[in-house]
Amino acid sequence: MTDSRETILAVRSLKVTFTTPDGDVQAVKGIDLDIKAGETLAVVGESGSGKSQTMMGIMGLLAGNGRVTGSAKYRGQELVGLPLKALNKVRGAKITMIFQEPMTSLDPLYTIGRQIAEPIVHHRGGTFKQARARVLELLELVGIPDPARRIDSYPHEMSGGQRQRVMIAMALANDPDILIADEPTTALDVTIQAQILDLLNKLQAKFGMAVVLITHDLGIVRHFASRVAVMRRGEVVETGTTADIFERPQADYTKMLLAAEPHGRKLSPGDKVPIILEGRNVAVDYATGGGLFGSSAGIFRAVDGVNIRLREGQTIGIVGESGSGKSTLGRALLRLVPSTGRYQFGATNISDFGRSAMRPLRRQLQLVFQDPYGSLSPRQTVGEIITEGLYVHEPQLSRAERDKRAIEALKEVRLDPAARNRYPHEFSGGQRQRIAIARAIILKPKVVILDEPTSALDRSVQGQVIDLLRDLQTAHGLSYIFISHDLSVIKAMSDYVVVMKNGKIVEEGETDAIFDAPRESYTQTLMSAAFTA
Template sequence: MSILTTTDLGITFATESGTVDAGRGVTLHVEPGETLALVGESGSGKSTVALAAMGLLPGNATATGSAVVDGHEVVGAPEPALRSLRGSTVSMVFQEPATALDPLTRVGAQIAEVIRNHQDVSATDAAARAVELLERVGIPSPAARAKAYPFELSGGQRQRVVIAMAIANQPKLLIADEPTTALDVTVQAEILELLRGLAADTGTGVLLVTHNMGVVADFADRVAVMLQGEIVETGLVEDVLLRPQHDYTKRLLAAVPRLTVASDPTGTSSTSSARSDPAGRPDTAPVVDLRDVSVTFGRGARAVHALRGIDIAVHAGETVGLVGESGSGKSTAARVALGLVRPTAGSVHLFGTDLVRSRGRARRALRSGIGVVLQDPVASLDARMSVAECIAEPLAVHRRGMSSADRRRRVDEVLDAVRLPRTLASRAPRELSGGQRQRVSLARALVLSPRLLVADEPTSALDVSVQETVLDVLRQLQADLGFACLFVSHDLAVVQQFAERVVVMRQGGVEEQGPTGATLVHPETDYTRRLLAAVPVPDPVVQRRRRADRLAALGTVTA
């Protein structure tokens, strides 16, 4: 019997402007031990269907049809019945572990609480079981980590804690909503191996909600494609990803950035051309130049060496990709370039001026030439402001003599540049889609016509088609305006597509750097090779071989 079956499931939301259909006639099933991937663009209804299966729809939502979990009807079920299902029969792994965990409670206690909510066990037994679960999900020193707070763990470790909570009561259905989006490729590969092993060992069915087609190829058995609340195509992962039938599925797959590999013994192409470093770049001073930069946080035995003598330079009109695992120092290097972190040693020159030694008005003038685009536009845009006010804020800070009419004209210009209608200017950021908010963030970064743009994971939370649009806009703007771009990302396929040069970082140092077309296709170091081997490609046949090769290599290293 299927562990999850939805039949003609419909979901509507009551809003101030009327009802909105988020799901129409959704029919799907998940078998024990099977993984069904639910894919589609933002707003297609993927997460809404997942929440409906948990009985977690908000108060303004109405569900019709049927959603049966392990023989229990969820639609219309009373809250006490739903509470008994959640955490025991069905559990959920959310996208952002930092928001799923209580920052004021030790992780072991949080896992033990989940166990005691559904099982009649003592506090001592629940605490011991929590340590066992931490060990099962691969947390080192589980007894010690059980006493840690979430902020004391890395992103990958926090996600493992969330998985430990989700499997604490041996659920029959696990719903994973973008469980690897914020993780680097090696941690992502480890999390997928963990979930794969759990499904195989316990027969747990998995409903995977994701926009990462490489993850789908690596992990899913079947795929259901959603468009505007409806499922438009369903089938085995090989059929849907290699032989799509629906036009929308074909467009979705065409937008996926694909990693260029050196060779493919299977004869199956899964590559695209990598961007190469343009010849004949003018021999001018770089826009930003980090030389022998080191950064140390803390002192004595507790000192953390975030950067170790790195050299990074970015010239006008050039994009340099900064890649590496979490904790490698990517974001610290970007903050040094922004003047937000003072280096312990080395020099930082911005537009030919020593940024470290600059003070007061001169320093503000230098930083006015920098634009910043962050990963999460929701957090970087003030919810109390309109779109126009968010974009104009840098003008208010750095162009105080500018009239309100001139500011509005400049806002209209950058809205046109990022391909957003001017009618959005009066809206609040919450009224926009994820892709629109990210383009508002880009407009805000460009409103001062910066000479340097620092983009820190600007597309990781976006689906592939929106990501393609944002990158296309960014590429065209750089061609028109000629700014330098420091592009921080854990998505190597995007970096390969977008950057001319790449800097691979590891444990605060530069492992290797060079033209993208050479470094990411023919890497010189074992670390870069392992990093590339962990990237899932959206071809199930090729990815199956890549995963086997990677696990074999790790086995050799371990031995």
């Protein structure tokens, strides 16, 4: 069926090139793309595929060392090479863009009302005071509660979902023809993600604008896009309707992306298997306020009376929204944060163990973090990072023996052993996560707590890391606690699921039971909010 809608943005032979000390790097290699009035076009692909740089090039927002060539015509007007003054009449008015992380896009020194008013004043004239009525209208439109009060709020006073709504309000300020949304929900919980996408849908229907959705999440694409362009290494490898792309993909790369969605099922080790780690009535309190400019001090209970048992060879998935207490519970079980409750590791009661008493047990209780780059020292080689724990727990090893263990660990995580002589910045996100896993398994632990280990990775890389973790679990009899807000990953990795809200467990059970027949309304809301491809 032919789409008869008008093409309002025609991109032809577009190239984006960056000048670097090592020569020119071509991020976008001469692509063609059409955006039609009122449609939702999803541009998908892995990190580095050129999705964002294509749109930044069209908008004239490239970094100083970038340049764009080719053609991008908006309603017949060429944007490439257009003088800045003329370009500014289009961007921010007719073509607008919202970004992945609103906290870095919003100025912390100005109220949200002032920031939403800025494009109105710039494009329509008048004063900020005169623009106030339009700002209030926009805040109400995007679902910000009590707009008259929140108009004078600062970005840090709002939640992640509210900040993203502010960014949408700013983008809508001048009734655009095209709204480009660059990974608008990646940093958000599934329920907030669903709300933001539902909001974009309603606004699109109300104003008839085209939406360009840049994302690597195919579940979202399937639910919200009418047409898809698949990019790889700066080129468009396939375009088509959403149904065609998902049901009849032509390019091998597209087939790979679709196959990369987390799949498989973790079998339960059963109730007869010994318990390796247990926490009873776990509670964690944090002091609030009472600082130099704060109000009177108070107590915030991050984890509230939680009971959890991890068996040998088991994977418990812990899910819940930000602030539910997932990560804090994981750290409490490892005795890394002050807490109360009874803790048992194997046959040992570790409830009263302090830092020094826990130190010999650390090799058996390991933690892998969400951000592999932030958790790896940029000043150490990969070999030094991986073997750091051996200095503490096996100080008798010679340098040659440590090097041998590093080689074995890198092979286990499917990295070239020669990588031990390089630095973290020389590796991709997926490779850095493998390095973090190698650092944990080199000590031959019994329990590994994985805190959002795949959330920063592309789907295809996520699948590789999940397969790796499964293989390591089988090879070494590892027990995992897997913390994530990505329900498709939890389903693929876990044989038991714990659902948390406001520091408490609201529901728990075998994975199939939780996903197929959740009992609690909160769990049902989480499940219905998740988009799976």
